[in-house]
Amino acid sequence: MSSDTGLDADPTATAEPLLVVDGLTIDLAGEVAQRGILADVSFTVAHGESVALIGESGCGKTMTAMAVLGLLPRGFTVAAGQIRLDGRDLLTSSQRQLRAVRGRSIGAVFQEPMSSLDPTMRVGDQIAEARRLHLGESRRTALARAVELLDRVGIANAARRLHSYPHELSGGMQQRAMIASAIACDPALVLADEPTTALDVTIQAEILELLRELRREQGIAVLLVTHDLGVVADFCDRVVAMYAGTVVERAGVDELFADPRHPYTRALLDAVPQAGDPRTILPVIPGRVPAAGRFPGGCRFEPRCAHGGDPRCLAPQHETAVAARRTIRCARGADGDAVAVPGARGLTAAP
Ligand SMILES: Nc1ncnc2c1ncn2[C@@H]1O[C@H](COP(=O)(O)OP(=O)(O)OP(=O)(O)O)[C@@H](O)[C@H]1O
Ligand code: SF4
Ligand SMILES: [Mg+2]
Incomplete structure (x- = not known):
């Protein structure tokens, strides 16, 4: 197992990076057990940093993201490794603690907004509920903050949209509402798994600009899963290239694009x-x-x-x-x- 995640760290810094994934190895149990679906996956994300996870389809990007969220599909088990967020080992945390981490410290944005928005709940109530649950705010305060958040992510007439159900919003608006929900409790990390893949080019650019602003204004770190290397070059500080469940190359974005060292990264x-x-x-x-x-x-x-x-x-x-x-x-x-x-x-x- 590799324990060289310190390689990613700024040698002058003493504090551990925000997210440390170290030697993560995941097996699938079952009649035909499959070992090493992820094998020895290590990388870090510093506070405020944007790190891309790249690789072809099936390389394990989403599996890695789901492991960080504590949401591995049934049957998958962590055979080795650690995932630490702000120094806390998530793999030894209880389900209750993980739910708190998901709501409070990590926001998740997926390709399909309806996978994380509740279709039966008004958008404003979903955001407000997260703040009530994780920050202990009153309903009135939480709803007022929900209006601000919807406004912040570029939803026009936010006070009115508060009362909309997700299906009443366009695809781009749903994506914005999901981002509002992801950042509802001021998380340190947003995990975005192909957040713009389903959107047209103009909306894609707007959503990326929004994520960029959130990084700048609030210092939110982003772990971005994407197939779009143009987005990586434009948005990310560092890159983690995955192939068949392993990390094959880690580098700063400029170094990687100027001089990819691994044959797979070069071919990509x-x-x-x-x-x-x-x-x-x-x-x-x-x-x-x-x-x-x-x-x-x-x-x-x-x-x-x-x-x-x-x-x-x-x-x-x-x-x-x-x-x-x-x-x-x-x-x-x-x-x-x-x-x-x-x-x-x-x-x-x-x-
Ligand atoms: N629920 C599941 N049951 C069985 N195998 C799965 C499951 N989810 C993912 N896998 C397998 O795990 C491996 C990694 O999949 P993962 O979804 O992480 O890939 P990915 O890099 O996110 O791909 P994509 O770019 O297509 O989203 C693949 O071989 C995939 O078939
Ligand atoms: S040269 Fe190619 S096949 Fe050999 S270890 Fe490197 S990536 Fe693998
Ligand atoms: Mg995926």
């Missing part, structure tokens, strides 16, 4: 269309992410890696530091030493 970035010539042939990553539990015994990316085939790649890989606050999980190691493989597999080209 290569797959992004560049502005300019629309005829540019884009490399794509051949093959697919293996299904949970069907991972190769060695490097999980080996069957798809342009540099695979080397005996070193057939052993399980561990995260190693390649620079301050930078890690990769690859046999190529710290200096990006090319694996000498005659006829190493190349990336295919997409039309």
